[in-house]
Amino acid sequence: MELIDGNQSIADDCVSMTVGEPLSRKEAETLATALKAVADPTRLQLLSMISGSPSSEACVCGLTEALDLTQPTISHHLKVLVDAGFLTRDKRGKWAWYAIVPERLDVLRGLLP
Amino acid sequence: MELIDGNQSIADDCVSMTVGEPLSRKEAETLATALKAVADPTRLQLLSMISGSPSSEACVCGLTEALDLTQPTISHHLKVLVDAGFLTRDKRGKWAWYAIVPERLDVLRGLLP
């Protein structure tokens, strides 16, 4: 894989292979899984609304009525975000409070090629 | 949408609504479209390999044989990335050279909530 050695005499061939750290398939799949969790307009709005809330947490009720989607759909998206590690769920009494996991978003930002 | 005014006396209600910039639906859809283009293992590998190449560009031939996928599939993924603005295509003679658009990735990093 390292074709930029001294004499790359062959100009007739396609010499352009990667040099650095070509990102293995497993690493790529892991990153893609995390990105997929965020690559949805509704989930981006949820993250935005939660991170914009006081103390960066919110319960489902407010989110549901603000997004013009049914409550099960919101619950589904929140579960996706929790499973992906971007949110934590904390059931306090009658309501479920979701909070941002800031470090997780940082990781995403940093790993983006 | 601003429920944190002076006297939020109602402790019996779910008061947790967002305060800052709740990210409109259109903004969310635009961001999600960009993220979807990147949220795929194969496309992440392509970006990694291209950005790791000398002069940050590569032709399809090398990418195809390195990824264990058919050439049309690679071509498809490259088109997705070009359409999303992450790559540019430059056909020079027999080969097509794809190059990274760094600012586009920066935008993504910055806009991530």
Add this chain to the structure above:
DNA sequence: ATATTGCATAGACGCTCATCTATGTGAGGT
């Protein structure tokens, strides 16, 4: 106890997407 409220789960449906095979196109070489 019973009813109500807040949320999660289950199942179904339509649409998008990643991949393939087959074919088209255009540039170079003989």
Add this chain to the structure above:
DNA sequence: ACCTCACATAGATGAGCGTCTATGCAATAT
């Protein structure tokens, strides 16, 4: 002219995803 090579496009297919309705469950209120 013809053939070959590098790549793009078209169409098909199967898997995955976002959304819904219907239902379950747990905590509070009456």
